[in-house]
Amino acid sequence: MNCLILAIRNVSSILLLGIFASCGSGSDDVESGETNLNPLLYVSRFSEDPPDHFKARFTTTKGDFVVEVYSDWAPLGSARFYNLVKQGWYNGVRFHRVLEDFTAGWGIHDDPYVNFVWQKELLPDDPPIKSNTKGRLSFARSGPNSRTTQIFVNYKDNSSLDESFVPFGEILEGMEVVENLYAGYGDGPPRGEGVYQAMAIARGQEYFEEEFPELDRITTATILEGTSPKPN
Numbered sequence: 001m002n003c004l005i006l007a008i009r010n011v012s013s014i015l016l017l018g019i020f021a022s023c024g025s026g027s028d029d030v031e032s033g034e035t036n037l038n039p040l041l042y043v044s045r046f047s048e049d050p051p052d053h054f055k056a057r058f059t060t061t062k063g064d065f066v067v068e069v070y071s072d073w074a075p076l077g078s079a080r081f082y083n084l085v086k087q088g089w090y091n092g093v094r095f096h097r098v099l100e101d102f103t104a105g106w107g108i109h110d111d112p113y114v115n116f117v118w119q120k121e122l123l124p125d126d127p128p129i130k131s132n133t134k135g136r137l138s139f140a141r142s143g144p145n146s147r148t149t150q151i152f153v154n155y156k157d158n159s160s161l162d163e164s165f166v167p168f169g170e171i172l173e174g175m176e177v178v179e180n181l182y183a184g185y186g187d188g189p190p191r192g193e194g195v196y197q198a199m200a201i202a203r204g205q206e207y208f209e210e211e212f213p214e215l216d217r218i219t220t221a222t223i224l225e226g227t228s229p230k231p232n
Helices: 002-020 027-032 075-086 112-118 175-179 197-203 205-211
Strands: 053-060 063-070 097-099 103-106 136-139 151-154 167-173 218-224
Touching: 053 075, 063 075, 063 175, 075 136, 075 167, 075 218, 112 197, 167 175, 197 205
Parallel strands: none
Antiparallel strands: 053 063, 053 218, 063 167, 097 103, 103 151, 136 151, 136 167
16 A cells, blocks of 8 residues: 555656646745735645644535544644644545545545645654554555645554554544445556546646546535543
């Protein structure tokens, strides 16, 4: 799984560099440039400390589900997730890799410029504390210290992923919604004919709508108030 993600990231980086060679070098240029750009390009705004325990509601084309996050499971991962949700990063994002009896993944934006900037925002690894059991969420990665914005939910107990992928939260409500996400396209190249992630990162909405119109998507993702007892 790591090798596949690394290959995808390498190809997508080449594609993005070709597309945006004349558009600046990334987040540093965005921060010092125009102020009327997509607010998701301003990485420095995604730095708020999260609560120790919080919930997030995802409204999707298949219904709602609620995620419960515990910062002590993965402090860096939970902080990244909190800020991405709070700033609206996942609004409109599609579930691009849904594999029956394995995982459902999302985190590629419709805006290629947003993908270009965030591909460079690599997050250091958290030490593993919890297992990738059914309903738990982890960030995808291509190797050590390589998490960015892509997340997956486990459809079953995937303990084989524990060495590389660190859970930071779990589905509290609506697992049936997650399990009903469109899975008809299967895995991407080279394992299948589904979403080619490098192309999705580089082309965004145009690619998704032309090639994979049936994908479910997130309408809105928001941070909720309130807590509940923490599981053992």
